[in-house]
Amino acid sequence: MRIKNIFTYTLLTVLLLSATSCADEFLDLFPEDKITSANFPQNESDIKLLLNGAYAHLRENSIYNEGLFGFGVLDGATPNAFNWGNTPIAKTGNGQLSANDGDIVTFRWTRCYGIIFRANYLLESIKKVELNTEAKLLYEGEAHFLRGLAYSLLADSYGGVPIIESSLTTEEARTIARATLADTWSQAIADYDEAIQNLPSDAPEVGRATKGAALGLKMRALLYQGKYQEVLTVVDQIDALGKYSLFPSYEGLFRLENENNEEVLFDVQYISGENSQGSLHDQYCGTGTGSWTRGSRYVPTDDLVNAYETIDGSPVDPDNKYENRDPRLKFTVVTPGSFILGYQFPNYIYPGGAFNHPGNRFKHLSSRKYRIEPEASLPVSGQSSLNNIVMRYADVLLAKAEAIIETGGNIDEAVALINRVRTERDDVKITALPMGLSVEVAREKLRHERRIEFALEGLYWSDIRRWKIGADIYPVEIKDHTGGLIETKFPNGYLDYYDLLPIPNSEISLNENLVQNPGW
Structure with missing residues (x-):
């Protein structure tokens, strides 16, 4: 299916309204068996249909979908993961991206504006339908939420973008500036x-x-802007709701049976079935079953594995490097020796039957987070019903800790928040950080904790860019299970202009006022 941009949506709206106007003038007749602007929306059911259409865009890749492949360019664009192949996603992570590439470059732009268009149309439609006050406020609130989410993704990815709050004419769409x-x-x-x-x-x-x-x-939007004092205010408002806390099991957070638990502030809902309302997590990011249709094409790296601490703070045993490690390692990464409940094979010890995609030279690690287990429960390929968590309470705790550190607050209070993430769950208990840390050390520990806690959840790409640490962590070598070099991410070092995606050249060709980001 060809994806159309926001300007195409607007043009279709204009044409539809023009056709309706002609009908008003000449015939005053409307087809009753088709949806047109003359007979839609008419009631609350129609408004809800529009709302569902706006939510549906959240399932698109390059918004929140497909695990490592699409969740915010995700960890595949960082040292946390490796994307095999010459796709724009892979290029984003290794320094080869261009403004002519599609995928994440184009799709994030067009699909965010698709959400904005649908939210704007919903807000305009609400005014035309008789609703009680409670329903009106609810639908308006959700439309603004979705539009805010889209503008946040656009700002984080591209910088300043055209702001559209209502339907545009074709000429306006072709001239609007950033x-x-x-x-x-x-x-x-x-x-x-x-x-x-x-x-x-x-x-x-x-x-x-x-x-x-x-x-x-x-809170996340303020955090990404470095508005730390305001972050603290919003965190207090979240806590005042009395709804959210850490889920007792880190492993269980990403299981079907625990969806929508007390740690989840917002997630994208999926269902399996015939209408493509499921996720591709299990297909692109899960451990394989020996078939080309399954298996990780987007895999965690040794660089990520090496970042996990030991449980007791002792040095890693080079002869048993996967043992005595932070439990989050084996809940996030399928490592050699991991036990897998069999699907096409009997129960086995990886790598005795779990395979990454045949085209992927990286064979010894695979992703476990968001993986359907046991394998006997695997849905039809690409139809995982496991929800994608967008915001969870651990992010609130670590955002508060970061804000305290960066505003000159009580460092011990910030460390205590970090320690909650390290020790409060039933299945994650590692050595607590000591009190009395300096600001510099506390900042380092906070940034490390965010990387580990949210590994393979897509936040590290934004963190690297907002912390301006790309030049410090690249180049990064990706080696296969034999030690052979597969690729080097940013072999010539990280350049500052990579902190933003390029504006798609396809969009600039439609509007000369869309000035390209520097460096692209």
């Missing part, structure tokens, strides 16, 4: 504030946005 980065973030925050004001603490249906979800994504 807003500043500050104004783009301000638009996202304004949308989140509207959502926070209108949304209840509990959604009428699982998966729809809540006050906590809007607060959580506002």
